[in-house]
Amino acid sequence: MPTEELKQDAALYLMQTYTRQPLSIVRGRGTKVYDLEGREYLDFVGGIAVNILGHGHPDLVQAIQRQAAQLIHTSNLYYTEPQVKLAHMLVDHSFADKVFFCNSGAEANEAAIKLARRYSHEKYGAGRFEIVTMRNSFHGRTIATLTATGQDKVQKGYEPLLPGFSYVAFNNLEQLKRAVTDKTAAIMLEPVQGEGGIYVADREYLKQARDLCSQKDVLLIFDEVQTGMGRTGTLFAYEQLGVQPDIMTLAKGLGGGVPIGACLARDSVAKAFSPGSHASTFGGNPLACAAGLAVCRALLEGQVLDHARRMGEYFAKGLLDCKERHRVVREVRGLGLLQGIELDMDGQAVVRECLARGILINSTGEYVLRFVPSLIITQLEIDRLLDTLAQIFDIQAA
Numbered sequence: 001m002p003t004e005e006l007k008q009d010a011a012l013y014l015m016q017t018y019t020r021q022p023l024s025i026v027r028g029r030g031t032k033v034y035d036l037e038g039r040e041y042l043d044f045v046g047g048i049a050v051n052i053l054g055h056g057h058p059d060l061v062q063a064i065q066r067q068a069a070q071l072i073h074t075s076n077l078y079y080t081e082p083q084v085k086l087a088h089m090l091v092d093h094s095f096a097d098k099v100f101f102c103n104s105g106a107e108a109n110e111a112a113i114k115l116a117r118r119y120s121h122e123k124y125g126a127g128r129f130e131i132v133t134m135r136n137s138f139h140g141r142t143i144a145t146l147t148a149t150g151q152d153k154v155q156k157g158y159e160p161l162l163p164g165f166s167y168v169a170f171n172n173l174e175q176l177k178r179a180v181t182d183k184t185a186a187i188m189l190e191p192v193q194g195e196g197g198i199y200v201a202d203r204e205y206l207k208q209a210r211d212l213c214s215q216k217d218v219l220l221i222f223d224e225v226q227t228g229m230g231r232t233g234t235l236f237a238y239e240q241l242g243v244q245p246d247i248m249t250l251a252k253g254l255g256g257g258v259p260i261g262a263c264l265a266r267d268s269v270a271k272a273f274s275p276g277s278h279a280s281t282f283g284g285n286p287l288a289c290a291a292g293l294a295v296c297r298a299l300l301e302g303q304v305l306d307h308a309r310r311m312g313e314y315f316a317k318g319l320l321d322c323k324e325r326h327r328v329v330r331e332v333r334g335l336g337l338l339q340g341i342e343l344d345m346d347g348q349a350v351v352r353e354c355l356a357r358g359i360l361i362n363s364t365g366e367y368v369l370r371f372v373p374s375l376i377i378t379q380l381e382i383d384r385l386l387d388t389l390a391q392i393f394d395i396q397a398a
């Protein structure tokens with residue numbers, strides 16, 4: 001269907017929740033995608049930090065094809081090998097002892113919120129249920145997770161919100177200390193705020209937050225939905241930041257594009273969930289878990305993680321260099337292949353200019369460009385983006 005017609009039908013038949021770029025993507029290969037007219041685009045969006053192995057990765061495709069032919073779905077009334085194996089793999093490579101599978105980032109955070117409330121309820125009784133989250137955070141779009149999200153624009157019009165949340169400024173220890181009371185069950189944060197504009201947590205802040213939580217048996221929840229699965233150069237961002245959480249959530253990159261989410265915790269916390277206390281029909285289904293296993297294997301047994309770390313460093317240097325040369329770039333922030341630059345101009349204008357030059361990028365907020373390419377991005381491709389940005393900024397300055 002021609003793009004114009006597709007746009008018209010989308011306006012007719014889809015609820016209008018998204019602002020879309022005017023192109024229809026039909027195919028992907030590696031770090032490139034192709035539109036209906038056959039034009040090629042270098043993809044620095046990666047399905048919003050999802051396609052970590054790029055498009056059409058042979059091992060991932062084969063794992064999905066094989067599993068689809070064998071068994072797509074049964075239910076959690078029975079055991080399935082891919083689910084148990086994926087949980088085993090995640091446990092082997094993280095602080096956690098147990099995994100609950102679901103289908104998205106929001107659901108993973110729902111599970112984390114429910115687990116924290118239940119843990120606290122069982123140990124301390126009713127009334128100790130509050131969760132402290134960060135301003136400018138993003139945790140999802142369900143009622144609980146949009147309440148957890150410290151952004152008015154996400155919450156507006158959905159009142160009444162869920163009771164039991166309070167908000168503090170990110171990286172502000174004094175505020176955090178004041179916010180934690182005898183009603184607090186958990187602190188929830190992103191090690192790097194993604195949607196909020198790529199802000200990295202301070203190591204010292206996290207260490208103090210960890211100490212505070214340990215002293216008061218308040219659970220520390222890391223939302224690694226965006227930062228997990230090698231995005232920041234280590235399998236999980238917390239590994240680089242010097243602290244371990246009590247609960248961690250994953251989604252985006254975990255299935256390499258197949259919807260899957262996960263909530264991980266240590267045994268002492270996970271045991272607050274018992275049979276019947278939480279569930280998901282699709283959660284951990286064989287197809288999604290086979291995809292997750294293929295992704296984990298590529299990261300851990302292949303070279304992808306090492307490559308991602310090196311490319312992240314190269315990219316960050318390149319962006320800092322770009323800042324030196326172009327006044328329009330105010331700041332460079334990020335970790336690994338989660339990079340952002342804050343601009344003195346409208347980010348959407350740069351997104352459009354990049355699109356016209358065959359590169360997909362994304363802006364978050366008005367002034368921040370976010371780069372979350374697949375972890376197989378190459379030095380040459382990073383150079384191409386940097387050259388293109390330089391061209392656009394030069395025209396802007398002229």
Ligand SMILES: *Cc1c(COP(=O)(O)O)cnc(C)c1O
Pocket residue numbers: 103104105106107109138139140141190194195223224225226227251252
């Ligand atoms: C994307 C994102 C979510 C929400 O994930 P969905 O799969 O869209 O529900 C939650 N937390 C963080 C940090 C995210 O980046």
